[in-house]
Amino acid sequence: MSVATRYEVVVGLEVHAQVLTESKMFCGCSTDYLTAPPNANTCPVCLGLPGSLPVINRRAVEATIRTALALNCEIPEFSKFDRKNYFYPDLPKGYQISQYDLPFSRHGHLDFDVKGEPHRCGITRVHLEEDTGKLLHEGAIHESQASLVNFNRAGVPLMEIVSEPDLRSADEAREYVMRLRAILQYIGVNNGDMESGQLRCDANVSLRPAGQSELGTKVEIKNMNSFRAIHRAIEYEVERQTEVLDGGGRLTQETRGWNDARGLTISQRTKEFAEDYRYFPEPDLPPLDVSRMWVDEIRASLPELPAARRERFITTYGLTPYDASLLTSTRPMAQFFEETVRLGAPAKTSANWILGDFSRLLNADLREIQDASVKPAHLQELIALIDSGVISGKMAKQTFEAMYRASDPAPALAEAKGLSQISGDAELAGLVDQVIAENAKSVADFKAGKAQALKFLIGQAMKLSKGRANPQRLDALLREKIS
Amino acid sequence: MRLFQRTIRDLHQMLIDREISSVELTESVMDQIQNVGDRTKAYLLVTNELALRQARAADDRLRSKRDVRPLTGIPIALKDVLCVKDVASTAGSKILKGFTPPYSATVVERLEAEGAVFLGKTNCDEFAMGSSNENSGYWPVHNPWALDRVPGGSSGGSAAAVASGEAICALGSDTGGSIRQPAALTGIVGFKPTYGRVSRYGLIAFASSLDQIGPMTRDVADSAVLLQAIAGHDPRDSTSSSNPVPDYLASLREGVKGMRLGVPKEYFVAGMEPAVEQSIRDAIRLLEQQGAAIEEVSLPHSDVALPAYYIIAPAEASSNLARYDGTRYGFQAGGGHNLIEEYMATRQQGFGAEVKRRIMLGTYALSSGYYDAYYLQAQKVRTLIIEDFQQAFTKVDALLGATSPTVAFPLGAKTQDPVAMYLNDIITIPANLGNVCGISVPCGLADGLPIGLQVIAPGFREDTALRVAYAFETATEFHKASSPLMGAAA
Numbered sequence: 003m004s005v006a007t008r009y010e011v012v013v014g015l016e017v018h019a020q021v022l023t024e025s026k027m028f029c030g031c032s033t034d035y036l037t038a039p040p041n042a043n044t045c046p047v048c049l050g051l052p053g054s055l056p057v058i059n060r061r062a063v064e065a066t067i068r069t070a071l072a073l074n075c076e077i078p079e080f081s082k083f084d085r086k087n088y089f090y091p092d093l094p095k096g097y098q099i100s101q102y103d104l105p106f107s108r109h110g111h112l113d114f115d116v117k118g119e120p121h122r123c124g125i126t127r128v129h130l131e132e133d134t135g136k137l138l139h140e141g142a143i144h145e146s147q148a149s150l151v152n153f154n155r156a157g158v159p160l161m162e163i164v165s166e167p168d169l170r171s172a173d174e175a176r177e178y179v180m181r182l183r184a185i186l187q188y189i190g191v192n193n194g195d196m197e198s199g200q201l202r203c204d205a206n207v208s209l210r211p212a213g214q215s216e217l218g219t220k221v222e223i224k225n226m227n228s229f230r231a232i233h234r235a236i237e238y239e240v241e242r243q244t245e246v247l248d249g250g251g252r253l254t255q256e257t258r259g260w261n262d263a264r265g266l267t268i269s270q271r272t273k274e275f276a277e278d279y280r281y282f283p284e285p286d287l288p289p290l291d292v293s294r295m296w297v298d299e300i301r302a303s304l305p306e307l308p309a310a311r312r313e314r315f316i317t318t319y320g321l322t323p324y325d326a327s328l329l330t331s332t333r334p335m336a337q338f339f340e341e342t343v344r345l346g347a348p349a350k351t352s353a354n355w356i357l358g359d360f361s362r363l364l365n366a367d368l369r370e371i372q373d374a375s376v377k378p379a380h381l382q383e384l385i386a387l388i389d390s391g392v393i394s395g396k397m398a399k400q401t402f403e404a405m406y407r408a409s410d411p412a413p414a415l416a417e418a419k420g421l422s423q424i425s426g427d428a429e430l431a432g433l434v435d436q437v438i439a440e441n442a443k444s445v446a447d448f449k450a451g452k453a454q455a456l457k458f459l460i461g462q463a464m465k466l467s468k469g470r471a472n473p474q475r476l477d478a479l480l481r482e483k484i485s
Numbered sequence: 486m487r488l489f490q491r492t493i494r495d496l497h498q499m500l501i502d503r504e505i506s507s508v509e510l511t512e513s514v515m516d517q518i519q520n521v522g523d524r525t526k527a528y529l530l531v532t533n534e535l536a537l538r539q540a541r542a543a544d545d546r547l548r549s550k551r552d553v554r555p556l557t558g559i560p561i562a563l564k565d566v567l568c569v570k571d572v573a574s575t576a577g578s579k580i581l582k583g584f585t586p587p588y589s590a591t592v593v594e595r596l597e598a599e600g601a602v603f604l605g606k607t608n609c610d611e612f613a614m615g616s617s618n619e620n621s622g623y624w625p626v627h628n629p630w631a632l633d634r635v636p637g638g639s640s641g642g643s644a645a646a647v648a649s650g651e652a653i654c655a656l657g658s659d660t661g662g663s664i665r666q667p668a669a670l671t672g673i674v675g676f677k678p679t680y681g682r683v684s685r686y687g688l689i690a691f692a693s694s695l696d697q698i699g700p701m702t703r704d705v706a707d708s709a710v711l712l713q714a715i716a717g718h719d720p721r722d723s724t725s726s727s728n729p730v731p732d733y734l735a736s737l738r739e740g741v742k743g744m745r746l747g748v749p750k751e752y753f754v755a756g757m758e759p760a761v762e763q764s765i766r767d768a769i770r771l772l773e774q775q776g777a778a779i780e781e782v783s784l785p786h787s788d789v790a791l792p793a794y795y796i797i798a799p800a801e802a803s804s805n806l807a808r809y810d811g812t813r814y815g816f817q818a819g820g821g822h823n824l825i826e827e828y829m830a831t832r833q834q835g836f837g838a839e840v841k842r843r844i845m846l847g848t849y850a851l852s853s854g855y856y857d858a859y860y861l862q863a864q865k866v867r868t869l870i871i872e873d874f875q876q877a878f879t880k881v882d883a884l885l886g887a888t889s890p891t892v893a894f895p896l897g898a899k900t901q902d903p904v905a906m907y908l909n910d911i912i913t914i915p916a917n918l919g920n921v922c923g924i925s926v927p928c929g930l931a932d933g934l935p936i937g938l939q940v941i942a943p944g945f946r947e948d949t950a951l952r953v954a955y956a957f958e959t960a961t962e963f964h965k966a967s968s969p970l971m972g973a974a975a
Contacts, residue, residue, distance in 0.1 A: 055724075057720065288724060
């Protein structure tokens with residue numbers, strides 16, 4: 003795009019990620035708000051009834067610190083919660099317990115790639131707050147006679163991950179969020195589901211003339227519910243702002259909502275009406291001393307993160323950086339790959355299958371690898387069949403798709419094997435004779451009563467047949483011939 | 486002596502001796518409510534049935550000598566800011582009209598476990614904001630000593646109930662003096678424990694960093710008994726302390742001999758009534774005669790406590806009261822054409838003038854651009870006040886002063902002048918800001934109106950405050966004087 007030459011695109015992202023805890027941020031209610039009946043998971047605390055008081059969920063704090071450490075943040079020893087005051091029917095207390103000037107972490111960074119090129123984006127802070135309830139309008143919001151509130155989501159722990167304005171394109175923004183999502187999944191704090199809102203993203207987008215250091219007027223974009231939406235919305239916004247600037251106009255600092263169906267952003271509110279949230283320290287919660295011992299414990303419990311795993315995939319398995327990036331983009335995919343290799347499949351072939359046919363099928367169905375019926379053992383076996391020449395590459399592709407479509411991949415795999423299996427006694431007789439001739443000692447051992455020796459002989463015959471011989475028939479024929 | 490005139494300890498003895506039953510006792514208090522309630526207006530709600538049910542249960546417990554505790558069968562009044570499951574709890578506000586909480590405050594649960602009998606919910610200034618009880622969203626309370634005068638506030642209903650025999654004891658809440666000042670003005674003992682000593686869970690919040698629940702009783706030993714029952718850590722209140730709770734009765738009688746007691750010179754404020762000052766000076770002399778070493782001390786930042794308080798408390802209140810928007814419980818105005826109109830109508834009609842004034846004060850103090858100059862500055866002042874106390878308590882064991890600069894004033898005398906009203910709390914506010922405890926004990930009468938001596942002790946030294954107050958009380962007869970409504974102790 004020629005825009006890039008005239009204007010520099012500046013993007014900063016605010017990602018909200020629900021924390022996967024059993025209970026809510028400040029009470030014992032279940033965090034299940036997606037399947038529970040409306041307002042079933044509520045209590046005086048999350049309903050903000052008079053006199054109720056919050057109690058901090060230590061696990062949510064731990065998950066936030068875990069996230070911050072995975073994003074290379076500093077963890078101050080002293081932190082506190084603050085109240086963010088505003089009126090809205092989905093906010094039962096009239097304020098949200100959040101963090102203002104002393105969040106759990108700051109000054110981190112996230113590394114990611116765009117088309118194999120390494121990038122780094124600064125992380126301003128990761129803080130913890132409580133989610134709001136959800137409003138349900140009868141029909142369209144402006145015509146609705148009544149609105150209903152479901153407070154099951156109120157008080158669910160929510161992390162806010164704020165980036166520095168270091169991103170320079172829609173591509174970078176999308177890759178940043180993909181990598182961030184992978185990390186959150188890797189460390190088990192969030193399931194990465196954008197559609198249901200468990201992971202949400204807002205973008206601050208501005209343009210400035212190339213070479214200028216001062217930032218331009220920023221526009222906040224909300225309501226982007228997929229990676230594709232993030233990319234499209236930012237692209238759209240860059241184009242829109244470029245047109246305004248090129249036309250000699252001035253941009254307004256405002257919040258705009260992304261309309262995915264129409265493919266455009268719509269102004270929601272301008273800076274003049276911006277709320278004054280009157281932040282002040284939450285008096286119901288004492289400040290927190292975050293002990294170094296606790297931080298060290300959390301750090302020690304972190305799993306291998308995507309960046310480290312990517313490096314290891316390159317050095318240990320000889321993968322290309324590109325393949326290694328893709329394979330480590332989600333933890334389940336990386337684990338699938340490693341398990342397949344561990345079972346004996348060659349790394350490069352495994353990677354090709356996972357990133358090729360397998361991903362194509364998964365993407366078409368909008369499924370995740372961990373939900374597929376094909377497991378690493380199935381893939382390894384299929385690869386072994388190809389490598390031993392039992393089936394052709396073309397046949398393997400058909401077999402894989404059949405395995406993928408079936409709820410149980412085993413029959414499809416067996417069929418592939420069966421199609422090329424040698425079961426005829428006439429054909430097998432030659433093999434059996436050859437094995438007996440070449441392994442006199444084992445034949446003698448078997449005669450002497452060593453049952454183990456027969457297994458060895460069957461193995462030798464399988465090897466000679468490149469795995470195609472029917473082992474049950476081999477067993478029978480060998481016994482017959484030797485005795 | 487009639488049953489409703491007695492102390493917790495007297496009655497406890499009579500109950501365990503089976504001399505009386507809790508039902509008889511409860512009926513005696515209920516009769517007194519019936520007889521004088523329309524003159525004091527102390528209660529917003531009398532829970533007759535609940536009380537008799539609890540009294541019968543207490544009698545079962547007493548009969549079977551099963552788990553009998555100091556408050557088993559004792560009738561108690563609860564300030565309306567305390568949530569009681571399935572009992573209307575309005576904090577004296579119209580905006581909570583019709584609200585019945587589905588849960589009880591921790592202190593209420595503890596009293597239930599003790600086997601106490603709940604008489605009802607006492608009147609108070611709306612959301613505990615006031616010093617005369619005239620800010621009640623329902624009706625003002627009248628002082629049992631002189632019905633044309635205020636009982637003080639905000640726990641004016643609890644104070645009037647205890648002073649008129651309409652309760653044996655009561656719970657109040659104290660954010661800037663709301664237990665101690667009405668106790669002083671009605672001639673009873675009122676104790677504000679250290680912040681964190683008593684759980685605030687289920688206390689309808691005014692200012693979260695200052696609110697504290699405490700006992701209002703006929704004498705100091707009763708105060709110790711009641712505090713014992715409600716004090717201690719509560720996992721539902723993160724600001725409650727896990728400091729161990731001592732046996733308050735154990736050290737009560739140790740006297741003041743050898744104690745060092747400080748008299749802050751700043752506490753003899755301008756505008757203090759001469760009779761009050763005289764009475765306090767006499768009380769100090771008496772404690773000296775009891776063997777205490779008296780020393781003048783200085784709490785140099787006392788003069789800025791009041792302004793700091795009137796930033797911090799309204800700031801927290803403006804946020805705490807945001808939840809009353811009419812959408813989920815309590816009063817809803819109706820008739821708004823949209824959300825904002827509906828919010829505005831509900832809050833305009835539901836809140837009284839003083840509450841609105843404080844919401845505006847607090848909102849202003851927290852607003853962007855003013856936060857540093859007001860809220861932050863007030864917090865710095867609060868730190869100085871905490872340090873003042875810490876400094877003073879390196880030299881002395883406890884501090885002495887008046888509770889209120891004046892005796893009870895006539896109803897309506899200060900309603901048009903908020904600042905004059907705020908000045909009532911000038912000597913009580915520092916204890917709230919300073920995280921210390923303070924007790925008010927009767928120390929005389931001026932023209933037939935009670936005066937209170939305030940004893941302030943360091944944080945979590947409730948035992949010290951009680952010990953000094955008890956030494957004073959046992960050396961005097963002031964606590965035995967009772968209001969005309971209570972009747973002669975014949």
